[in-house]
Amino acid sequence: MTIDRKGRPLGAVQVAKEIQELPTYTFLEHYGGPSPSYMKRKEMADYIAARAEKKRVRHFIKFRHQVQDVTYDAATRQFRVKIHDLAAGSTTIDTADFLFVCTGHYWFPCLPKIEGLQSFPGKVLHSKDFKDAKEMKGQHVLCVGNHYSGEDIAITCVKYGATGATVCYRTQRSENIWPANIDERPNVQRVEGQTVHFIDGSTLQPDTIILCTGYLHHYPFLPEPLRLEAANDLYPPNLYKGIVWQKNNQLFYIGAQDQAFSLPMIDVQAHYARDIVVGRIKVPSAAEQEKDIQTWLQKKATEIKDANSFMSFQFAYVADLVSSLPDYPSTPAKVWEQGEQLRAWYADKISHCLADMRNHTYTSVHTGLQGKKPPVMWQDDFTDESYDIVQGGVEADN
Helix, strand or coil: EECCCCCCCEECCCCCCCHCCEECEEEHHHHCCCCEECCCCHHHHEEEEEEEECCCCHHHCCCEEEEEEEEEECCCEEEEEEEEECCCCCCCCECCCCEEEECCCCEEEECCCCCCCCHCEEEEEEEEEEECHHCCCCCCCEEECHHHHHHHHHHHHHHCCCEEEEEEEECCCCCCCCCCCEEECCEEEEEEEEEECCCCCCCCCEEEEECCCCEECCCCCCCCCHCCCCCCCCCCCCEECEEECCCCCEEEEEEEECCCCCCCHHHHHHHHHHHCCCCCCCCCCHHHHHHHHHHHHHHHHHHHCCHHHHHHHHHHHHHHCCCCCCCCCCCCHHHHHHHHHHHHHHHHHHHHHHHHHHCCCCEEECCCCCCCCCCHHHHCCCCCCCCCCCCCCCCCCC
């Protein structure tokens, strides 16, 4: 789930809350008792906002402000940041000793080149712009891409009345068990008007095409010497510990990796960077940074073979960071325990019908609390409204 510039959650919560639970603010602390393992967008937004209130940092956070430009002055060792207030229409200049880039990389869409796509008479959109599955009622939807966005949009459209959905893949078929009215095919070869041709020779005449093709790193506010240029990667280049910009150790990237662990990883990264700022962790020499980066890149190159080894790599990475944080309320062993829960979730996901995934429950590794069964099964629950995290209330899409 991401938050747009108006403060509204986009996308869906796709994994059980116990896998994303933060040891610094547990769901038991948040709810005071058991709750369903799968949260709606509003509930996840509430959890994130409540943690900020609990830790007394909410008043430091400004929404609806856009960073337009950043420069670094080597003489003063400070960043100059140009900030535009979207509500007031005013622009200010601020300075900072350290800069955290926390925009993530799940907001700037990757748009593939598909021959003839411009001739398609129906609606074409990227998954980033998908907001209301009810608009797909009575339609057949084609999702180009079979990863989390593609599978989630397909089952949600069918739930809200689409006659069917087709999901296509570029590299390999998913391991999912699809509902009867969703099928999976190899990649699109070309589009000719209403007809979509796939590389296996089959054709389809969908009503809407949704490009579930992922995102790109995009930091238009940063100058080239400070800008990360990378693919969606488990260990991007030029980042010591996956966080510290090699060419300027006052710049930190949080959440720049391809993610299995998401919130727990981001929380640990933020604590690690904080400890650098306050002097608890010393950043080593450039040569030592490079050696550490190469160790992780070699590990990635030799060990990642499938989904399980992908997850193990990230568990090991987060556990390594936690081992340097003596006051963090978790341990490397606890990281692995929560990681194994993610592995179990993935096994559940591919061994049951995908539409049934959000009806399962899991147990918190931090509190031992078992999630409770949802009061309404996901297939029968049509109450996932848009939510404004800034105002703390419902806001209709416009």
